[in-house]
Amino acid sequence: MELTLNILGAIATIVLAFIVGMSYGGIVRKITARIHNRMGPPWYQNFIDAFKLIGKTTAINHGIMQHFGPAFVMVSSIVSLMFIPILNNGGWFTNLNFDGDLIFLIYIMVFGPLGMALGAGQTGNPNSAIGVTRGLSQMVGFEIPWVMALVALMIQFDTTSVTGLMEAQHETGRWMMFTSPFAFIAAVLAMLGMFRYSPFDIVGAPTELASGPVSENGGKYLFTMMSSGSIFAFVKLTLYVDLFMGGADNLIILVLKTFALYMVPVLYGIVSPRYRTEQSIKFFWGWPTFFGFIAILYAVFV
Amino acid sequence: MIYLIFVIFLGGAALTWLSGKIHPILRDVVFLASLIVPSVLFYMNVEVGQTVSFSLIGYKLSWGINYLGYLFSYIVVGLGVLAGFYAIPAMKGKKNLGFFYSNFVLSIMSMLGILFSRDLISFFIFWEIMTWSSYLMVVFQGKDVQKVGIKYFVFSAIGAYAMLMAIVIIYSLNQSMMISDLVSSFASFDPTMQWLIPILLLVGFGVKSAMMPLHVWASGSYSHAPMAYTSIFSGALSKMGIYGMVIVMVSLVPIIPEGFWLRETIAWLGAITAVGGTLWAVAQDDAKKLLAYSSVAQLGYIIVGVAVGTPLAMLAALFMAVMHGLFKGALFMVTGAVERQTGTSNFTEVTGLIRKMPWTFLAALMSIIALAGIPPLGGFVGKWMLYESLIGSSHYILVIVIFFSSTAAFLYCYKFLFGFFLGQEEKEWAHVKEAPAMMVVPMLLLAFGTFVLGAFPGLILDPINAGMQEMGFASTQGKYWEMSMLFNEWGDQIMLQPILYAIIAVFAFFAIFLTIKGFKKTRYVTTKDISSSGEVPLEHENLTFSVNFFQPFLRTVEPLMKRQIDKYYNEFGRGMEALFDFTRRVYTGNGQTYALYAVIFIVILLMFKNTLFGL
Numbered sequence A: 001m002e003l004t005l006n007i008l009g010a011i012a013t014i015v016l017a018f019i020v021g022m023s024y025g026g027i028v029r030k031i032t033a034r035i036h037n038r039m040g041p042p043w044y045q046n047f048i049d050a051f052k053l054i055g056k057t058t059a060i061n062h063g064i065m066q067h068f069g070p071a072f073v074m075v076s077s078i079v080s081l082m083f084i085p086i087l088n089n090g091g092w093f094t095n096l097n098f099d100g101d102l103i104f105l106i107y108i109m110v111f112g113p114l115g116m117a118l119g120a121g122q123t124g125n126p127n128s129a130i131g132v133t134r135g136l137s138q139m140v141g142f143e144i145p146w147v148m149a150l151v152a153l154m155i156q157f158d159t160t161s162v163t164g165l166m167e168a169q170h171e172t173g174r175w176m177m178f179t180s181p182f183a184f185i186a187a188v189l190a191m192l193g194m195f196r197y198s199p200f201d202i203v204g205a206p207t208e209l210a211s212g213p214v215s216e217n218g219g220k221y222l223f224t225m226m227s228s229g230s231i232f233a234f235v236k237l238t239l240y241v242d243l244f245m246g247g248a249d250n251l252i253i254l255v256l257k258t259f260a261l262y263m264v265p266v267l268y269g270i271v272s273p274r275y276r277t278e279q280s281i282k283f284f285w286g287w288p289t290f291f292g293f294i295a296i297l298y299a300v301f302v
Numbered sequence B: 001m002i003y004l005i006f007v008i009f010l011g012g013a014a015l016t017w018l019s020g021k022i023h024p025i026l027r028d029v030v031f032l033a034s035l036i037v038p039s040v041l042f043y044m045n046v047e048v049g050q051t052v053s054f055s056l057i058g059y060k061l062s063w064g065i066n067y068l069g070y071l072f073s074y075i076v077v078g079l080g081v082l083a084g085f086y087a088i089p090a091m092k093g094k095k096n097l098g099f100f101y102s103n104f105v106l107s108i109m110s111m112l113g114i115l116f117s118r119d120l121i122s123f124f125i126f127w128e129i130m131t132w133s134s135y136l137m138v139v140f141q142g143k144d145v146q147k148v149g150i151k152y153f154v155f156s157a158i159g160a161y162a163m164l165m166a167i168v169i170i171y172s173l174n175q176s177m178m179i180s181d182l183v184s185s186f187a188s189f190d191p192t193m194q195w196l197i198p199i200l201l202l203v204g205f206g207v208k209s210a211m212m213p214l215h216v217w218a219s220g221s222y223s224h225a226p227m228a229y230t231s232i233f234s235g236a237l238s239k240m241g242i243y244g245m246v247i248v249m250v251s252l253v254p255i256i257p258e259g260f261w262l263r264e265t266i267a268w269l270g271a272i273t274a275v276g277g278t279l280w281a282v283a284q285d286d287a288k289k290l291l292a293y294s295s296v297a298q299l300g301y302i303i304v305g306v307a308v309g310t311p312l313a314m315l316a317a318l319f320m321a322v323m324h325g326l327f328k329g330a331l332f333m334v335t336g337a338v339e340r341q342t343g344t345s346n347f348t349e350v351t352g353l354i355r356k357m358p359w360t361f362l363a364a365l366m367s368i369i370a371l372a373g374i375p376p377l378g379g380f381v382g383k384w385m386l387y388e389s390l391i392g393s394s395h396y397i398l399v400i401v402i403f404f405s406s407t408a409a410f411l412y413c414y415k416f417l418f419g420f421f422l423g424q425e426e427k428e429w430a431h432v433k434e435a436p437a438m439m440v441v442p443m444l445l446l447a448f449g450t451f452v453l454g455a456f457p458g459l460i461l462d463p464i465n466a467g468m469q470e471m472g473f474a475s476t477q478g479k480y481w482e483m484s485m486l487f488n489e490w491g492d493q494i495m496l497q498p499i500l501y502a503i504i505a506v507f508a509f510f511a512i513f514l515t516i517k518g519f520k521k522t523r524y525v526t527t528k529d530i531s532s533s534g535e536v537p538l539e540h541e542n543l544t545f546s547v548n549f550f551q552p553f554l555r556t557v558e559p560l561m562k563r564q565i566d567k568y569y570n571e572f573g574r575g576m577e578a579l580f581d582f583t584r585r586v587y588t589g590n591g592q593t594y595a596l597y598a599v600i601f602i603v604i605l606l607m608f609k610n611t612l613f614g615l
Helices: A002-035 A045-055 A064-082 A102-123 A126-157 A162-172 A181-195 A219-244 A251-270 A277-284 A287-301 B002-019 B024-045 B067-090 B097-116 B120-138 B145-174 B179-188 B191-208 B216-224 B227-255 B260-283 B287-308 B311-342 B358-372 B379-392 B396-421 B437-455 B458-470 B496-515 B551-556 B558-562 B565-586 B591-607 B609-613
Strands: B051-056 B059-064 B485-487 B493-495
Touching: A002 A045, A002 A064, A002 A219, A002 A251, A045 A219, A064 A102, A064 A219, A064 B496, A102 A126, A102 A162, A102 A219, A102 B358, A102 B379, A102 B396, A126 A162, A126 A181, A126 A277, A126 A287, A126 B379, A126 B396, A126 B551, A162 A219, A181 A219, A181 A251, A181 A277, A181 A287, A219 A251, A219 B496, A277 A287, A277 B551, A287 B396, B002 B024, B002 B097, B024 B067, B024 B097, B059 B097, B059 B120, B067 B097, B067 B227, B067 B311, B067 B437, B067 B458, B097 B120, B097 B227, B120 B145, B120 B179, B120 B216, B120 B227, B145 B179, B145 B191, B145 B216, B179 B227, B191 B227, B191 B260, B216 B227, B216 B287, B216 B565, B227 B260, B227 B287, B227 B311, B260 B287, B260 B396, B260 B551, B260 B558, B287 B311, B287 B379, B287 B396, B311 B358, B311 B379, B311 B396, B311 B437, B311 B458, B358 B379, B358 B396, B358 B437, B379 B396, B379 B437, B379 B485, B437 B458, B437 B496, B493 B496, B551 B558
Parallel strands: none
Antiparallel strands: B051 B059, B485 B493
């Protein structure tokens, strides 16, 4: 009985993440279009795209690794979703929140990109492989400030678990973006790379790489990748809200907070041209890493 | 019984060589028997704590195994036997095989001997046998002996002299060669010696474990030895350095007043090793070189753990030592298999083997996931414990450096998999077949080992815990780990089983989702049948992407890679050469010049006789 309830809770979480993530994607398309002075698609366009893709028959495959690549990507999104507290009191969405910690999350989040990279590799499309090498290089860039921010939080509150950090915020009654401001700055700057909007959209780079790693995928493959991407966006936003903005007591607050946070990379991206790979890495090793250092110093001495 | 094991090893080594002259199959059988029989005898009959002693020219020697040695024996024997099976098909058709196999057996024997040694003399003797047998393997293929062999030889000699010097000092102070006597009387030595002895020993061990700045031999030697041997060279032999380092770091260094600084220095050297090794691995185009540098980097993590030395860090280091044996052993075997089937191990030449060598790919994939430290495989457990221990022991900058290194490791991980197995399939490699089963099965077993340890790290953490308790740590079971749970110093936990089940469940669901009504109906298309920006690439167009694979990244880290210790050594070597050249010029071989020297010498004597002799 308990197992059934747990599985139902997990499915509810996945559905929630899927819907929220997909809607955000649609809304972002709309916002981008309005800023570009276009009409843009309706906010539910992503759902239409997704269901169109799932309805299509796939005619070709490029071999076993390409076939299972999207499943790897999905593992990363859904398993990391299971370990992230959605709401402050858990409730239906508790899942596996207490079984893993931040360092585990950092590593499981890499599982997907690596699976995607392997899948993209087998297609033999040179653009895919170039996209992957760019993505991995950029990851080395933004993971440094991101981990620095996390380490700063960990040493400030003597815990490495997300739930522990949320409790710490509950006790002090202040959000961590105020109690450890430099960590927040470093983490937000790292987030710009994590979401891969301009100027950090070097992986997909529509005009150079013809969407990079996801090219050669259509139908169900693309549907899985697309929904995984939406879920993953939700995961990352919720993690940021949990860590820095005191979590959320109910779904409405969660949606408001995540959306506000989401606008940072989106709006910064719309008005920025694309970096080259080395510029992108150097960006992350500049100010964001500096703020990361300050955050660690702040956590140790203050 | 202990004698018997070593007698069988030695006799086996000799017999292997001799039987090779009769018939190759006999030689192979004798070779495997001389690996397996003593290993079985060892695990069946030798118990921890059992010792034998005898005297050799007046010195008491003592052999016996302790829990720490028992832990390392898993790496040595397990990897040794698997690599032995692998070696037979891998080395088929090469020359001088009798020599190779007997060296192989001698290496395994010497490593086991090191673990058995309870006194410094037999430790040193076995250490030298190990060095010599591995040196002969490095020069076995006869390529670049001057450059690579000499480098390994020189550094091994430096390490050996340092160790010998330490042993002589210890004997002169202590009048005993037993390791236990050294540990018990170390506190009474005077402070200079307390610093000198560990440093000299660490130089000796640091050479074998490829610690910065003693690592420069590693890339060449690992890539020049035959791959069947490199899997134990990197997987097991380097762990002997770690074994020695653990003893020094745990038993001697805490006694030194201000020994804290030595720990920190070693930890930072380990971290720099890790970063440097990783960056150089990313830059390599040859799989052997890539794995060699990656070994250097991985050993760097282990050194960091050993040097930091909190219980959790020590657990992490020893766990990673076992893991490194598993996955790096497998990866070198994969490289050997690819090299055997295609004739090259260069990423810029060979691509797209996944459909030709699927089982090799599977072994490579699992080992790479373990190497990268991605859950649910075992590499993650070691990485997790290392990070937690560094954060818990206030090494905040160190943890960032280590994290940088292990994130950058994803780059070479992908390069390895992509370079060999993915990418465009070329006509040139259309004929390639899967490697023989005797090569594939050992790799798959090793890769499977990383999977088991990822779900149940307790299996190996238990012997690690026994070894640590013997060295004076409190029991860590229940505090830091259970069979499939991990805890950090603050009590945060990782439950590995739910993670594994969640991953399997999600993967299975989507694998079925993608496959149902899909895979069978879909048609496989070649790697030329792609959307290349809307154009269909022609048959002769080359779309392989393997040259300058991570160029943008390497451009970014160029300043870090400019400083290379190798250059300084070469500079130093050239300086010495110039000095020797000058000395050589003094000896002209001309009688008159020598007469002139004699006259000058006498004149100097006469001029300074007052000051020199007080006349």
